[in-house]
Amino acid sequence: MDKKKILIIDDEEAFTRMIKLNLEATGLYEVSEENRGTQGVAAAKAVCPDLILLDIIMPDLDGMMVARNLKDDPATKDIPVVFLTVVVQKKETEGSSSIIGGYPFIAKPVNTQELIDCLGKYIK
Amino acid sequence: MESPECKQRPSLKFQVFNSPLYILWIIVLAVFFSELAVIFVVNLLTPYLRPDPFLHSILLLVFLFPALYFFIYQPLKFYHSQLKEAQNPSENDAELQKTLQEQKMKEIEVLANSVAHEVRNPLAIILQGIEYLKEKLKPEDKNVGLILEYIVDAIRRADNVIVGLLEFAHFSKFDMAPSDLNSLMEKTLSFMQIDFDRHRIRVTRDLKGDLPLVKMDKKKMEQVFVNILLNAVQAMPDGGTLNVKTRLKDSREGKRAVIIQIEDTGIGIPKESLDRIFKLFFTTKRERGSSGLGLAISSQIMRTHGGGIAIENRVGLPGVRVTLTLPI
Numbered sequence: 001m002d003k004k005k006i007l008i009i010d011d012e013e014a015f016t017r018m019i020k021l022n023l024e025a026t027g028l029y030e031v032s033e034e035n036r037g038t039q040g041v042a043a044a045k046a047v048c049p050d051l052i053l054l055d056i057i058m059p060d061l062d063g064m065m066v067a068r069n070l071k072d073d074p075a076t077k078d079i080p081v082v083f084l085t086v087v088v089q090k091k092e093t094e095g096s097s098s099i100i101g102g103y104p105f106i107a108k109p110v111n112t113q114e115l116i117d118c119l120g121k122y123i124k
Numbered sequence: 125m126e127s128p129e130c131k132q133r134p135s136l137k138f139q140v141f142n143s144p145l146y147i148l149w150i151i152v153l154a155v156f157f158s159e160l161a162v163i164f165v166v167n168l169l170t171p172y173l174r175p176d177p178f179l180h181s182i183l184l185l186v187f188l189f190p191a192l193y194f195f196i197y198q199p200l201k202f203y204h205s206q207l208k209e210a211q212n213p214s215e216n217d218a219e220l221q222k223t224l225q226e227q228k229m230k231e232i233e234v235l236a237n238s239v240a241h242e243v244r245n246p247l248a249i250i251l252q253g254i255e256y257l258k259e260k261l262k263p264e265d266k267n268v269g270l271i272l273e274y275i276v277d278a279i280r281r282a283d284n285v286i287v288g289l290l291e292f293a294h295f296s297k298f299d300m301a302p303s304d305l306n307s308l309m310e311k312t313l314s315f316m317q318i319d320f321d322r323h324r325i326r327v328t329r330d331l332k333g334d335l336p337l338v339k340m341d342k343k344k345m346e347q348v349f350v351n352i353l354l355n356a357v358q359a360m361p362d363g364g365t366l367n368v369k370t371r372l373k374d375s376r377e378g379k380r381a382v383i384i385q386i387e388d389t390g391i392g393i394p395k396e397s398l399d400r401i402f403k404l405f406f407t408t409k410r411e412r413g414s415s416g417l418g419l420a421i422s423s424q425i426m427r428t429h430g431g432g433i434a435i436e437n438r439v440g441l442p443g444v445r446v447t448l449t450l451p452i
Binding site: 012014015018019021022025057086087108109110111112 | 237240241244245247248249250251252253255256259279283286290
């Protein structure tokens with residue numbers, strides 16, 4: 001089975017590295033990581049991932065702007081995006097209404113199983 | 125958002141004239157000053173005029189009006205407003221307090237979001253790191269696995285505090301609509317039936333029929349019910365009885381309110397803790413993972429609904445009575 005390509009864009013380098021290690025350890029995913037919004041947009045074009053995990057609060061280009069740039073580009077507009085955010089409560093992510101700006105989101109801290117469930121739900 | 129400090133209070137102009145005593149005082153002073161003026165000043169200033177006390181009084185009243193205004197009317201006005209505020213806080217004050225409260229909540233929201241960002245990101249890293257280590261270490265020593273579990277548990281507890289703080293802070297997001305309080309209570313009780321069964325707690329209901337709809341945020345109100353019911357469950361570890369009542373109450377001022385009473389037969393609250401139970405982060409159950417946010421949040425939710433919450437130990441009986449008041 002082909003591994004699903006995941007791109008994680010988050011300014012916390014340790015976090016993206018951990019996610020990469022844990023997801024790749026399952027043997028189901030191939031994870032690319034970026035720690036800047038602008039680099040994330042470029043990586044999305046280059047990698048063409050099956051799903052992007054995107055932090056909201058980032059220093060150079062915030063998650064919303066990254067998502068808008070991705071949406072405006074024909075090469076990346078169809079890639080599903082899931083926001084990773086710290087300012088929501090866990091229960092807000094459980095209902096069907098867990099949407100920020102039209103995108104689904106998942107609350108940090110997240111364990112690997114929750115993340116895998118989320119990926120399974122949104123990867124086309 | 126407009127700063128409340130910049131918000132002008134409505135003018136109290138002429139409020140002083142509401143009191144006959146003040147009016148009389150002003151007239152007496154005016155006449156007194158006028159007479160003084162007629163006797164000592166006007167005759168000196170206008171020697172060529174035929175003495176006419178009435179005309180001079182009128183003239184002097186006009187001359188003295190600024191003095192009367194600044195030295196008599198203004199202090200009286202100030203005194204009057206202070207007295208009135210002390211006796212009965214005006215609606216303007218209530219509005220000002222509300223604005224200040226809203227501003228405070230906005231600041232808390234910003235603070236909570238910042239704290240969430242600064243704390244949850246490291247927690248997320250630690251959690252992912254622990255999961256990686258759990259997978260890689262596969263420890264022979266079972267204590268290693270146990271310690272990792274302890275760390276995960278500690279992460280969850282720390283995260284729960286942040287979640288509570290976010291809940292406490294996000295009070296601007298209320299979705300108020302007329303709702304049936306009894307059915308919400310029934311829904312919450314059935315949702316918690318598993319907890320009641322597990323702790324052998326018997327639930328009695330005395331819900332008044334035909335309660336009018338109450339304007340509230342159903343999710344927030346359900347959160348209040350859950351917080352109180354969970355406290356009751358924890359207070360009755362060896363079983364007990366939970367009594368839930370709803371009532372309609374008319375106040376002397378003609379205002380109506382729905383009263384919700386939840387009584388348990390548990391261990392009660394230590395007398396010295398009763399004054400502090402609504403304080404943020406105060407808990408007597410820290411060792412059981414309580415964050416001390418539940419009642420603080422519940423109290424805030426009730427206040428935002430214009431209502432209140434009171435908790436007391438039952439007199440002569442075991443347990444606690446929680447009374448929630450919601451205006452209609």
